[in-house]
Amino acid sequence: MKEQIIQRIRSLQEEIRSLGLDAAIIMDRENLIYFAGVEDLEGGSLVIPVDGEVTLFCLWLEAVHMKEVSGIRNVVPYIFPQENVSQKTAEYIAGMGISKPKIGFTRYFISLKDFQCLQQAVPGIEVGDIGQACYKIRSIKTEKEIEYITKASEFVAYGMKAAVEAVKPDVKETDILAEADYAMKKAGSEGASFRMQVLRHDRQQLVHPYAGDYLIENNQPVVIHLGASYKGYTAKMCRTVFLGDVGEESLKIYTTLIEAQKVAIDSLIPGVKSAEVYGNVYKYIEEQGYGKMFIDYIGYGVGIRQSEFYPILGKNIDHIIEANMVVDVLLPTLYKPKAGGPRITDTILVRENGCKFLTDFDRTPIFR
Known part of the structure; x- marks a missing residue:
């Protein structure tokens, strides 16, 4: 990843840890621009675990472009309409193997479909708000x-x-x-x-x-x-x-x-x-x-x-x-x-x- 994106993600991981969360899911355009470094991602999501590497989900036609622009190694494509970003993201969280994981969202930017998929795929999931944390990290400009x-x-x-x-x-x-x-x-x-x-x-x-x-x-x-x-x-x-x-x-x-x-x-x-x-x-x-x-x-x-x-x-x-x-x-x-x-x-x-x-x-x- 680009050094600037690495620093931003590390800052968010520190906030996730302080909030007692296991991971954050970024699905809104604003924070995808900031934390993934891409301006033209629609229908995508970024999963940021409290420790370890991030994973970016996007339409399969855009996977190569997103990897090049963001520098993120773990880019997972999905084929629509057989698959969708809500389903793929939920499957990834379920595959983390954490019982009742605590996941952070920017509270204004998650759809009902996203939340329903998570509830179905991850029984006992708990959610937290990372909106304020994201705004604070973004507040000091490069x-x-x-x-x-x-x-x-x-x-x-x-x-x-x-x-x-x-x-x-x-x-x-x-x-x-x-x-x-x-x-x-x-x-x-x-x-x-x-x-x-x-x-x-x-x-x-x-x-x-x-x-x-x-x-x-x-x-x-x-x-x-x-x-x-x-x-x-x-x-x-x-x-x-x-x-x-x-x-x-x-x-x-x-x-x-x-x-x-x-x-x-x-x-x-x-x-x-x-x-x-x-x-x-x-x-x-x-x-x-x-x-x-x-x-x-x-x-x-x-x-x-x-x-x-x-x-x-x-x-x-x-x-x-x-x-x-x-x-x-x-x-x-x-x-x-x-x-x-x-x-x-x-x-x-x-x-x-x-x-x-x-x-x-x-x-x-x-x-x-």
Whole structure:
């Protein structure tokens, strides 16, 4: 195996051991990219025992390619539809000869079929959650990963420029997003890893909105939240465009968030706890009179996933910030009825000597 993949697997084996597990099964695309080093594996799985070598399962047509790309020696092919990855993985676990084995999964990424096959093939199997462990291992980026995220960040800037230029009254949110998406893909993006946002004002305080069949109206802020990817790694950025004559309070909220973002970035130094970063930001927000309108989370890790769950920047979160982490800052708006909604977000690299903006685009209010 490649040295980098060996180190990643060893780190996960240490986590498996500390959790009292016998093995981990990786079946989601994110962690297959990270722990197997392959971007184009579908219908595959990686079994990582607490000790010993790993085994990768894939479709037989891809077996030679997967062995070459990953460097993993134990690549087991299966022929579909006579066989499937759920069945082959379950048979392997049963063949380990462990009575009532304890197996770790990333909790969000296992199908019912996978679990049913394991239950049938391995009576008494116990399962554990390795999701947090995987995110923590992934949180500190190599220089190559940083290179990929930086490239994705460059693509986002192309998209933001195109989106800003497309904002005008009586244009659909989806039409503006189409211009941005085309610009990013033309620049080299492999696509966004989330449902991107172009939002007129009355939709900006929803929890998870995305661009829809809604007309942009004049004299209001328009939120644009875009993402791009490169070689499986992502970046994202959010800006607010002020179209026509916008209310003073909405503009004040945006300028407040710009300053709050600066506070967060100044606080992001290796060794600090997430809660301290959040506390500094909240203190500033409260001083501006918006404390009751601010939520408990202001950012997440960025990597293979656009929002990774280590580190999380938030209230009472004890995650430790380390050099070479990449995070998004600042996540929320200020939730004030009628005026709230504007947002600003950037992808930020933490270094020993300070933070670096990977997304590069005008951070002052944009007027159209």
